[in-house]
Amino acid sequence: MSAVMISKKVRKWEKLPGKNTFCCDGRVMMARQKGVFYLTLFLIIGTCALFFAFECPYLAVHLSATIPVFAAVLFIFVIAMLLRTSFSDPGVLPRALPEEARFIEMEIEAANGNVPSGQRPPPRIRNVEINNQIVKLKYCYTCKIFRPPRASHCSICDNCVDRFDHHCPWVGNCVGKRNYRYFYMFTLSLSLLTIYIFTFDIVHVVMRSVDDGFLSTLKETPGTVLEVLVCFFTLWSVVGLTGFHTYLISLNQTTNEDIKGSWSGKNRVQNPYSHKNIFKNCCEVLCGPTYPSVLDRRGLMNDDLSILSSSAAQSAASLSFNNSKSAQAITKTTAPLIPNEQAAADAKPSVGASTENTLSPPDDQRPPSSSTPPLASPETDAESSVAKDRKR
Amino acid sequence: MSLNPIDAQTESKPPKRMQGKQKRARLSVLAGTRDSNSNMATEFHNLQELRHSASLANKVFIQRDYTEGTTCKFQTKFPSELETRIERTLFEDTVKSLNNYYKEAEKIGGQSYLEGCLACATAYLIFLCLETRYEKVLKKISKYIQEQNEKIYAPRGLLITDPIERGMRVIEISIYEDRGSSRCSSGSSSVSSSTAR
Numbered sequence: 001m002s003a004v005m006i007s008k009k010v011r012k013w014e015k016l017p018g019k020n021t022f023c024c025d026g027r028v029m030m031a032r033q034k035g036v037f038y039l040t041l042f043l044i045i046g047t048c049a050l051f052f053a054f055e056c057p058y059l060a061v062h063l064s065a066t067i068p069v070f071a072a073v074l075f076i077f078v079i080a081m082l083l084r085t086s087f088s089d090p091g092v093l094p095r096a097l098p099e100e101a102r103f104i105e106m107e108i109e110a111a112n113g114n115v116p117s118g119q120r121p122p123p124r125i126r127n128v129e130i131n132n133q134i135v136k137l138k139y140c141y142t143c144k145i146f147r148p149p150r151a152s153h154c155s156i157c158d159n160c161v162d163r164f165d166h167h168c169p170w171v172g173n174c175v176g177k178r179n180y181r182y183f184y185m186f187t188l189s190l191s192l193l194t195i196y197i198f199t200f201d202i203v204h205v206v207m208r209s210v211d212d213g214f215l216s217t218l219k220e221t222p223g224t225v226l227e228v229l230v231c232f233f234t235l236w237s238v239v240g241l242t243g244f245h246t247y248l249i250s251l252n253q254t255t256n257e258d259i260k261g262s263w264s265g266k267n268r269v270q271n272p273y274s275h276k277n278i279f280k281n282c283c284e285v286l287c288g289p290t291y292p293s294v295l296d297r298r299g300l301m302n303d304d305l306s307i308l309s310s311s312a313a314q315s316a317a318s319l320s321f322n323n324s325k326s327a328q329a330i331t332k333t334t335a336p337l338i339p340n341e342q343a344a345a346d347a348k349p350s351v352g353a354s355t356e357n358t359l360s361p362p363d364d365q366r367p368p369s370s371s372t373p374p375l376a377s378p379e380t381d382a383e384s385s386v387a388k389d390r391k392r
Numbered sequence: 393m394s395l396n397p398i399d400a401q402t403e404s405k406p407p408k409r410m411q412g413k414q415k416r417a418r419l420s421v422l423a424g425t426r427d428s429n430s431n432m433a434t435e436f437h438n439l440q441e442l443r444h445s446a447s448l449a450n451k452v453f454i455q456r457d458y459t460e461g462t463t464c465k466f467q468t469k470f471p472s473e474l475e476t477r478i479e480r481t482l483f484e485d486t487v488k489s490l491n492n493y494y495k496e497a498e499k500i501g502g503q504s505y506l507e508g509c510l511a512c513a514t515a516y517l518i519f520l521c522l523e524t525r526y527e528k529v530l531k532k533i534s535k536y537i538q539e540q541n542e543k544i545y546a547p548r549g550l551l552i553t554d555p556i557e558r559g560m561r562v563i564e565i566s567i568y569e570d571r572g573s574s575r576c577s578s579g580s581s582s583v584s585s586s587t588a589r
Contacts, residue, residue, distance in 0.1 A: 004454055080515040094559040098453045128458045135458070145561060149462055163462070185512065198486035289498050290524045294559040 007302040026297035037172030050223035081186035090176030091162035101144035131271035198231040252281040449569040453562040464494040497529035
């Protein structure tokens with residue numbers, strides 16, 4: 001019986017695990033829930049449209065023509081920053097391929113030694129010393145990697161993100177290493193825009209009321225009321241958020257670390273990433289190098305389908321479709337490190353086909369139907385199960 | 393279906409693996425699909441000779457060194473699996489050069505400030521036209537890795553994968569066993585050594 005490989009070319013983003021949505025053939029990457037992002041866009045564009053329609057003609061004539069020009073520049077900057085934050089890869093760490101996951105599992109097994117059956121194995125943590133501070137690296141069961149320092153797993157997007165700050169629904173994406181500065185520039189410029197529109201709304205109403213009276217002013221420019229309302233509420237939240245992030249940047253901390261109190265100072269724990277200098281910290285976060293995306297979204301890969309020849313071809317084809325789907329489901333949940341078609345397809349581009357042919361020999365010793373030893377699931381992990389018991 | 397003797401060891405696997413001709417065809421297809429880096433095509437071409445006669449035995453993963461913070465740096469510790477395959481100094485030189493490249497890419501100094509400020513002033517639209525410094529260094533790195541593979545690692549039956557393809561988490565070094573006369577014994581010895589770990 002000969003195996004026939006049918007492979008079609010697909011872009012890598014189509015096969016990426018995680019709960020992101022991709023647009024423009026992989027160029028745009030966002031979270032799944034985008035409703036609040038559309039609201040943000042609507043509020044910004046709507047308020048600015050009202051400003052340009054109602055206030056700007058009067059102010060341009062009676063005060064200065066630069067007012068609408070500056071407002072337009074600020075508006076374009078805000079939208080550019082918002083789109084840049086929302087559409088870019090926040091710094092997602094790709095999941096470990098089967099060989100790497102297996103290698104890490106073997107290292108963990110070797111480090112743990114012999115665990116008597118019935119006892120839970122110790123939690124999977126690696127200790128690293130950074131600038132004379134011990135930092136614990138946790139193991140991510142979904143991505144099968146030890147998370148780098150400052151990385152965290154976003155449950156909404158189901159990805160590990162480097163220098164994870166928070167998941168922002170207003171922006172429709174995670175905020176991480178790659179898009180933090182755009183997020184900060186967005187909040188800063190939005191604060192400025194809000195203050196600007198609010199101020200000139202008041203100026204406009206005052207100036208016009210002197211000539212025409214307060215009530216008739218409101219009747220002539222009804223948009224003003226709406227703008228003032230939106231700006232008033234936005235001001236408190238966005239300016240507050242900008243202030244908070246300025247504080248975080250000056251200390252070189254992330255929102256995630258701040259919430260968890262990682263460097264709060266108890267037990268003499270200090271932030272090992274801070275340069276102890278506000279200026280240096282700001283420069284590193286805002287003017288540091290622009291990191292590339294390590295998630296190759298637009299690369300091409302082969303989507304394989306092996307079909308056995310002769311009479312069994314059609315039924316085998318449907319079978320293998322089901323197998324690849326169920327195999328995909330398996331990889332998305334917990335344990336098995338058995339390389340399947342899906343995973344083998346991911347591993348191909350760099351090493352080539354020889355990975356399929358001769359997987360590392362220990363696999364041959366295990367029967368194909370075996371799953372990984374129970375080390376691999378969070379339920380059997382001592383630390384997380386204790387935490388679960390506490391929650392109950 | 394013709395089976396190579398070495399495939400007989402792995403017969404318990406479902407018949408989804410490709411055989412010689414299909415493997416080579418796949419290699420050339422894959423070489424073509426690396427449109428982002430055509431250097432890989434020549435690398436595969438040169439290494440096809442290796443693959444005709446070799447099979448993948450094991451992979452070693454060089455982990456990141458976080459002692460200096462979150463900057464990209466790899467451990468220079470020499471893995472035991474490579475002891476018989478390559479000299480320690482050559483391996484350390486490769487990793488140290490890679491570390492230096494990454495240090496250069498992530499350097500925070502005058503040029504990065506200028507790039508950051510200029511980009512901010514243009515609402516980061518300038519990156520649609522210009523390449524960032526990091527991307528330039530990454531290209532240098534992939535050239536360097538290809539060169540190292542051709543000159544040093546491939547003749548010793550090893551292959552380094554660019555860390556960017558593994559999320560900058562590890563340097564993956566694939567170890568190929570020679571399909572020479574010693575294939576069965578070397579295959580079984582690597583089996584026993586890895587299960588013993």
